Amino acid sequence: xxxxxxxxxxxxxxxxxxxxxxxxxxxxxxxxxxxxxxxxxxxxxxxxxxxxxxxxxxxxxxxxxxxxxxxxxxxxxxxxxxxxxxxxxxxxxxxxxxxxxxxxxxxxxxxxxxxxxxxxxxxxxxxx
Amino acid sequence: xxxxxxxxxxxxxxxxxxxxxxxxxxxxxxxxxxxxxxxxxxxxxxxxxxxxxxxxxxxxxxxxxxxxxxxxxxxxxxxxxxxxxxxxxxxxxxxxxxxxxxxxxxxxxxxxxxxxxxxxxxxxxxxxxxxxxxxxxxxxxxxxxxxxxxxxxxxxx
Numbered sequence: 001x002x003x004x005x006x007x008x009x010x011x012x013x014x015x016x017x018x019x020x021x022x023x024x025x026x027x028x029x030x031x032x033x034x035x036x037x038x039x040x041x042x043x044x045x046x047x048x049x050x051x052x053x054x055x056x057x058x059x060x061x062x063x064x065x066x067x068x069x070x071x072x073x074x075x076x077x078x079x080x081x082x083x084x085x086x087x088x089x090x091x092x093x094x095x096x097x098x099x100x101x102x103x104x105x106x107x108x109x110x111x112x113x114x115x116x117x118x119x120x121x122x123x124x125x126x127x128x
Numbered sequence: 129x130x131x132x133x134x135x136x137x138x139x140x141x142x143x144x145x146x147x148x149x150x151x152x153x154x155x156x157x158x159x160x161x162x163x164x165x166x167x168x169x170x171x172x173x174x175x176x177x178x179x180x181x182x183x184x185x186x187x188x189x190x191x192x193x194x195x196x197x198x199x200x201x202x203x204x205x206x207x208x209x210x211x212x213x214x215x216x217x218x219x220x221x222x223x224x225x226x227x228x229x230x231x232x233x234x235x236x237x238x239x240x241x242x243x244x245x246x247x248x249x250x251x252x253x254x255x256x257x258x259x260x261x262x263x264x265x266x267x268x269x270x271x272x273x274x275x276x277x278x279x280x281x282x283x284x285x
Contacts, residue, residue: 014143042236042237042246042247043236044138044139044234044235044236044237044238044249045138045139045236046236046238047236047237047238067143067178068177068178069141069142069146069175069177069178069179070139070141070142070143070146070178071139071142071143073174073177073178074139074140074142074171074174074175074178077174081170
């Protein structure tokens with residue numbers, strides 16, 4: 001992946017979850033512009049598809065979806081089936097996004113696997 | 129028990145249905161009536177991803193739904209039936225007149241539709257069809273989640 005076509009991350013969520021995650025990543029890393037939030041608020045399938053199209057643009061992208069089912073996922077998978085170089089990850093969390101923004105020089109599918117691994121490792125039950 | 133909800137929702141299976149309605153009603157099966165999804169294996173896989181493993185999802189065309197309606201209504205479990213638009217709901221009632229209630233749960237903006245409620249956008253033709261259903265004795269109300277009031281069709285069309 002060249003620097004001229006950086007891999008974009010698009011967070012697709014209910015309500016304002018996506019926007020909050022983008023803000024948190026920017027605050028923690030100082031990296032701005034790597035992630036784009038998309039909310040399904042008030043959207044049917046057509047409107048959400050249009051928001052996804054606007055957010056992804058022309059480049060390769062990883063779509064980070066909040067839940068492993070529902071309108072955010074169905075719209076994201078439909079989009080991925082219609083476009084090349086799009087990967088979809090569900091269960092988005094802050095840890096996977098923090099890892100992603102520093103590792104965007106790979107293909108979408110590889111970035112998605114790496115992000116899912118990083119996000120999964122962040123889920124732990126800690127000692128009291 | 130029976131089918132507890134007959135819902136128009138253009139998002140079909142999603143959080144409001146599975147969690148918002150599914151939890152308080154103790155729903156254990158969903159019937160998704162959509163001719164296009166009925167013919168698409170990958171879309172069926174996609175919608176199955178949105179439900180817990182112990183919740184059954186049944187995909188049916190309108191004609192199949194009409195044939196199976198009596199058995200779903202007699203099912204000892206609690207279920208929800210979903211369609212994606214007003215036209216499918218009208219067709220379902222025509223094929224299966226034992227459907228006596230319609231919940232308008234989510235019909236979103238599209239060209240030609242105007243806002244009737246925050247979660248209901250309809251063309252004039254769709255609004256008229258809902259009123260016609262009501263005139264035939266079907267109880268048509270709009271309600272996105274169980275905690276919200278059910279709004280009678282005359283108040284949003």
